[in-house]
């Protein structure tokens with residue numbers, strides 16, 4: 001039961017980013033109660049729903065009975081609660097949750113593009129998305145041109161007669177390139193394309209929809225859930241698009257079936273309540289370490305550093321409260337050194353040698369041999385994905401100064417940093 005659902009109001013002339021009504025407040029203001037007045041909504045524990053009249057069942061199949069549940073692959077109360085909270089966060093009309101980030105991404109692509117269509121996509125994206133567009137989608141007659149998304153001329157040049165979509169990540173994986181969403185949106189409008197933005201790396205910090213994106217996707221697996229205990233995804237967009245995804249006759253989400261379970265939707269909703277606090281701490285810790293690593297002489301990539309080519313652009317797009325996010329990369333010169341350092345840091349309990357991101361503990365991996373290994377070696381080199389690159393998802397460490405000192409000791413021991421005493 002939703003007692004109060006404030007629809008965010010956006011003044012046409014007001015700059016959204018300066019508004020007092022911030023994304024975290026919009027989540028906080030959503031009030032759900034359980035059926036017995038519980039402070040959390042009840043978890044819906046049914047796959048199917050009864051109808052009082054046969055006529056209503058027919059209308060629901062025809063898509064004409066808003067508020068009626070039909071079957072839980074279509075929608076369920078728990079999934080709708082989580083979806084509405086995420087829509088409030090992104091400022092979109094509504095949202096549809098999925099069983100994984102890839103479930104959300106592939107549904108959007110297959111809903112929008114049919115055989116003979118074409119996509120312009122950033123070349124630095126999540127490895128699974130890259131593999132889907134490069135290896136799987138062509139089997140269905142959907143072709144993709146991969147471009148350097150920071151080069152607007154390259155994006156425009158790649159657009160063809162049959163292009164339907166520009167796809168990018170607001171902050172890219174793993175190179176942390178920043179997409180110019182307002183400019184990409186203008187190009188999309190001119191060419192009548194859908195601008196689809198995966199915002200997994202920058203929840204709360206960036207609101208792609210407010211900057212002109214048509215569809216915003218998240219892997220909930222990462223920062224949003226934040227406890228590395230489940231996979232999940234969401235598509236945030238207009239009512240029309242989300243209804244199309246759920247359509248019983250030709251909706252990709254309905255027919256491909258990447259449905260989140262209600263129990264999981266309920267647990268992710270509870271974790272979403274603390275996202276703003278967590279993002280502030282992830283960003284604060286990452287900014288501290290990025291400064292230090294850069295001073296120590298490592299090639300450090302963090303959008304919060306002035307040395308980052310996308311720093312100013314990020315600044316113009318961001319909600320300042322939440323900082324520049326928890327992701328950073330450093331280059332320690334070679335894969336062997338990277339592996340030695342990661343193993344030692346794990347031994348000292350500074351974090352885990354693991355893929356994924358957004359956990360309370362720092363996670364690190366070498367993208368070239370893990371999450372981006374789907375990308376052929378030559379292409380990795382071309383895009384600046386070097387061997388010695390370590391990707392960090394910085395944790396919620398209480399004393400980041402202490403963490404830094406301990407990391408520094410590890411760096412000296414594996415020989416990637418000179419000891420100051422030597």
Ligand SMILES: *Cc1c(COP(=O)(O)O)cnc(C)c1O
Nearest residue numbers: 100101102126200219221231232
């Ligand atoms: C992890 C990730 C995905 C895929 O999400 P899953 O929940 O693992 O399916 C998509 N995009 C980005 C940027 C990711 O980090």
